[in-house]
Amino acid sequence: MAPAQILTDLDIDFMGKRYIAAVLSAAVLVLFLGAMLFRGFEFGLDFTGGTVIELGYEEPVAIAEITGTLRDNGFPDAIVQYFGSRTDILIRLPPVEEGEDASARRSDQVVRILSEAAGSGVELRRVEFVGPQVGEQLREQGGLAVLFALIGILIYVAVRFEWRFALGAVAALVHDVIFTVGIFSIFHIEFDLTVLAAVLAVIGYSLNDTIVIFDRIRENFRKMRKGSVIEICNRSINQTLSRTIITSGTTLLVLLALYFLGGAAIEGFSLALIIGVLVGTYSTIYIATAMAVWLGVSKQDLLPTPAVKEGEVVDDRP
Numbered sequence: 001m002a003p004a005q006i007l008t009d010l011d012i013d014f015m016g017k018r019y020i021a022a023v024l025s026a027a028v029l030v031l032f033l034g035a036m037l038f039r040g041f042e043f044g045l046d047f048t049g050g051t052v053i054e055l056g057y058e059e060p061v062a063i064a065e066i067t068g069t070l071r072d073n074g075f076p077d078a079i080v081q082y083f084g085s086r087t088d089i090l091i092r093l094p095p096v097e098e099g100e101d102a103s104a105r106r107s108d109q110v111v112r113i114l115s116e117a118a119g120s121g122v123e124l125r126r127v128e129f130v131g132p133q134v135g136e137q138l139r140e141q142g143g144l145a146v147l148f149a150l151i152g153i154l155i156y157v158a159v160r161f162e163w164r165f166a167l168g169a170v171a172a173l174v175h176d177v178i179f180t181v182g183i184f185s186i187f188h189i190e191f192d193l194t195v196l197a198a199v200l201a202v203i204g205y206s207l208n209d210t211i212v213i214f215d216r217i218r219e220n221f222r223k224m225r226k227g228s229v230i231e232i233c234n235r236s237i238n239q240t241l242s243r244t245i246i247t248s249g250t251t252l253l254v255l256l257a258l259y260f261l262g263g264a265a266i267e268g269f270s271l272a273l274i275i276g277v278l279v280g281t282y283s284t285i286y287i288a289t290a291m292a293v294w295l296g297v298s299k300q301d302l303l304p305t306p307a308v309k310e311g312e313v314v315d316d317r318p
Contacts, residue, residue: 010238010241012234012237012238012241013234014233014234014237014238014285014286015230015233015234015237015289015290015293016230016234017286018286018290018293021282021286021287021290022290025175025286025287028179028182029175029179029182031182031186032179032181032182032183032185033178035186036178036181036182036185039185040185041185041191042184042188042189042191043139043190043191043192044092044191044192044193044195044268045092045130045192046192046193047136047138047139047142047191047192047193048095048130049130049136050092050093050095050129050130051092051106051107051127051128051129052090052091052092052127053090053092053093053107053110053111053124053126053127054088054089054091054125054126054127055088055089055090055091055111055124055125056088056089056122056123057087057089057118057122057123058087058120058121059087059120060085060086060087061087061089061118063080063082063089065117066080066089066091066114067080069114069117070091070110070114073113075093075110077093077094078091078093078110079091079092079093080092081264082263082264083263083264084263084264085263088263090264091110093106093107093110095130104127104129107124107127111124138193142193142196145200146177146196146199146200149200149203150173150203153169153170153203153207154166154167154169154170157169157170157214160211161214161218162297164291164292164295164296164297165214165288165292165297167291167292168210168287168288168289168292169207169210169211169214169288171287171288171291172206172210172283172284172287172288173203173206173283175283175287176203176276176279176280176283177202177203179275179279179283180198180199180202180272180275180276180279181195181199183275184268184272189268189271190268191268192268194265194266194269195268195269198268198270198273199272199276201273202273202276202277202280205251205273205277205280206276206280206284209247209248209280209281209284210284210288212243212244213237213240213284213285213288213289214292216236216239216240217232217236217289219236220235220236220239229298233289233293237289244281244284248278248281251277252274252277255270255273255274255277256270256274258270
């Protein structure tokens with residue numbers, strides 16, 4: 001059964017805007033790279049180390065009240081946020097050199113201070129401790145995971161399609177990764193392991209969309225004997241646009257629900273995926289496909305090689 005079509009008979013000149021898109025993308029990437037270089041990231045507990053404490057209150061409580069109480073009792077660096085509702089509180093404490101035992105004593109002290117301030121029982125639901133060395137290892141291994149994923153994708157697309165398409169696909173994925181993490185850097189949004197997992201998911205999602213368009217381009221190169229490379233690429237993108245809108249639209253609906261209703265625990269994860277889905281749809285057209293065009297992909301690169309009988313001479317001139 002053919003996929004549902006919500007847009008038919010389109011003839012949008014996507015490739016005609018590729019130079020404008022390239023300039024805009026380059027300007028935005030320079031901005032984000034500058035932010036990552038000079039502002040850095042607001043790394044979460046997973047990458048910096050420290051203690052996270054989850055508490056449950058009987059009545060809704062204000063974050064400013066908890067922050068003030070902790071500050072007055074020797075915890076000025078504590079980060080307090082809601083964890084789903086106004087009765088669920090998440091507190092992050094920076095790492096201490098004394099190790100896990102000192103962190104356990106500090107978490108007990110925080111619970112005691114807040115229980116006394118609230119005048120009623122405060123339920124301790126969870127305490128987690130991550131050492132600074134473990135956080136540094138996780139940061140390094142996360143970067144290597146992204147790098148190895150890009151290398152594997154480069155090899156896969158080069159084998160399945162053609163090296164020009166492979167470079168275009170990897171360029172689009174690098175664009176998506178920089179764009180996604182750049183927003184986290186420029187707005188100082190917390191970057192933790194869940195966000196890193198979302199970045200890896202964005203790579204897979206964007207690649208899937210890219211492969212769909214590349215496959216249609218290869219098919220049209222074999223079917224459309226007339227027409228330039230630009231015309232065939234535009235035709236292929238228009239033919240897959242309906243599928244792209246349906247897939248991205250339904251995915252975004254789920255991600256928006258997770259972002260607004262899922263609570264602080266998956267807020268960063270959901271935001272990274274929302275950014276990745278939007279920018280991945282754009283980069284598939286204006287980075288991956290445009291890059292293949294700029295590198296000089298042609299019909300001869302994707303047409304099947306004709307079988308040659310022994311002793312037969314083949315004229316492979318265009």
